[in-house]
Amino acid sequence: MNKYHFIAIGGAVMHNLALALLRKGYQVSGSDDEIYEPSRTRLENAKILPPEYGWFPEKITADLDGIILGMHARIDNPELIRAQELGVPVFSFPEFIYNQSQTKKRAVIAGSHGKTSITSMILHVLQDQKMDFDYLVGAQIEGFDLMVRLSDAPVIVIEGDEYLTSPIDRTPKFFHYKHDIALVSGIAWDHFNVFPDFEVYKDQFSKLMDLTTQSGELIYCEVDQLVKEAAEKSSTPGQKTPYNAHPAVIRDGKTFLKTGSGLLEIGIFGDHNLQNLQGALEICRALGVSNEQFYASIPSFKGAAKRQEILASGKSGILFRDFAHAPSKLKATVNAVKNQFPDRKLISVQELHTYSSLNKDFLPNYAHSMEETDVAVIYLNPHAVALKKLDLMDEETLREGFKRPDLMLFTESQALKAYLLAQNYSNTNLLLMSSGNYDNLDLEPLKAKFNSNEA
Known part of the structure; x- marks a missing residue:
């Protein structure tokens, strides 16, 4: 039987690959120092969730057919070092x-x-x-x-x-x-x-x-x-x-x-x-x-997940969610929604979440990316900025970077929620764009607002 061990099994693609190999009849084990949902439950249901978090060199044995190494692991990972010592083949998932x-x-x-x-x-x-x-x-x-x-x-x-x-x-x-x-x-x-x-x-x-x-x-x-x-x-x-x-x-x-x-x-x-x-x-x-x-x-075909995904719709308004975060994706998505519904007002909210988007030196790449929207809103979390060891950009800096003098900035999830719930969505579309989740912003009240025909 083919036998593989995953270092950093909790990743999105990594845990899916582990489940695919299990389905193929392979023997699969893995380790990680943190595993979030939905990976955790899926691995648990398949009975290959690591019993405890961390790295355990004793899991690496000479009879393994290979190690599959995730990007989340570090170069000095103890399991990786042990595999190299034993001469066990190490594959990245693309390899x-x-x-x-x-x-x-x-x-x-x-x-x-x-x-x-x-x-x-x-x-x-x-x-x-x-x-x-x-x-x-x-x-x-x-x-x-x-x-x-x-x-x-x-x-x-x-x-x-x-x-x-x-x-x-x-x-x-x-x-x-x-x-x-x-x-x-x-x-x-x-x-x-x-x-x-x-x-x-x-x-x-x-x-x-x-x-x-x-x-x-x-x-x-x-x-x-x-x-x-x-x-x-x-x-x-x-x-x-x-x-x-x-x-x-x-x-x-x-x-x-x-x-x-x-x-x-x-x-x-x-x-x-x-x-x-x-x-x-x-x-x-x-x-x-x-x-x-x-x-x-x-x-x-109804679209890929989180790509112009319709979360709710009323008689004259639609609540969209999109994964867009890079400048080209942001501009394409804003333009698409505005061109599809040219007679409707468009409110666009972009969460700056990735390292690139939060970096002041990269900001000029966002110039004119929100030009077609009627209302431009940026959300960023000061904690996320601090974790990436970057400086928090203020509203004026963002307005200059986006070339949008009326751009609004929110740095608190609840303040953003209050603003969005206060808007009238009659003949109006709302576009939420992020590779994150606005710090776990509860979208249900917004969905209800659209579904109740207030939009």
Whole structure:
């Protein structure tokens, strides 16, 4: 029996991979110094929750087939050191995914934004068409109980992240998958703490493109100028396939694709999502899905989790939640909601939560990202700023950075809640954007306000 131990098993992808291997019949163990929900309950239900938190070198034995090392672990982790002493193979999860999928056709979805949405669309279509495939996606998506599947399927679809691979491998994850097909959706500076130089950041995507083999295919969004330049300069001998936003029209707050068979209503909207959809179509084509099959399946796709997610709606107002945090994602989401409902007032709330977004030196990248919204609100938690050892930015600094002189700043969750509950949402949409949760802000009273037809 294959036997693997996870160092830092509590991570989102790590615990999903552990559960996927368990499902495959492997023997799995793990350790971590902290495990939060939902990882904790899921590991407990699978009977592989570590009995106590911490690192235990005695868990590492010579009969292990391998260690799977999470990014959360440190380079001096006692279990990692013990594995190295015993000569037990150590894999990062990208290396392990490749190890398990060398005989499959590997499609990797990369880009600073849109990865999860494009991957989710592809998985939805493949599942709806009853195709056999494996996958790795960076979020829990509807219709899939795990974020990872590893089986005997001939194809694997991988959301490829440019973030660092592991404590002992400081290169981007997406290099390790050795793709047959790569898609690059967009390049916009992110992970400022890891790539403080934008040229170095851009170069990671150029290297990924160059890794496309002669028999492979590079699919890229030519709307993004940086992607277009990198793709056109790429030395890859493989096929290059540019794509643009899928043609569509908006009627009465609904989006319809223009297809050879007429108009087709879909459940998502915005230029960035029409670009994502076209990218998904190109990948599906490369995997043997026909246009007719794609168009038969895509109308039932309701969107990736926390991507323009509708939390509540009334007669003339919708409460949206979105994962957007980087400048390009923020701008795309604001513009999409405003363009979809041009006659409605739009209130947009952005929580600055990541290291990049809280860094004063990175702030100019947010210039004009909230230009299309009628009301611009920023929330940040002084405690989160202090934890990252950064200086707390004041309202004037943020107004200058966002180029939005009427921008409002809240630094207390309850004050933000009181402000939002005091607003009139008649003919008004509210867009909440964050990779966090506004310090556990209770959204139920806001949802009730929309659902009770006050909106």
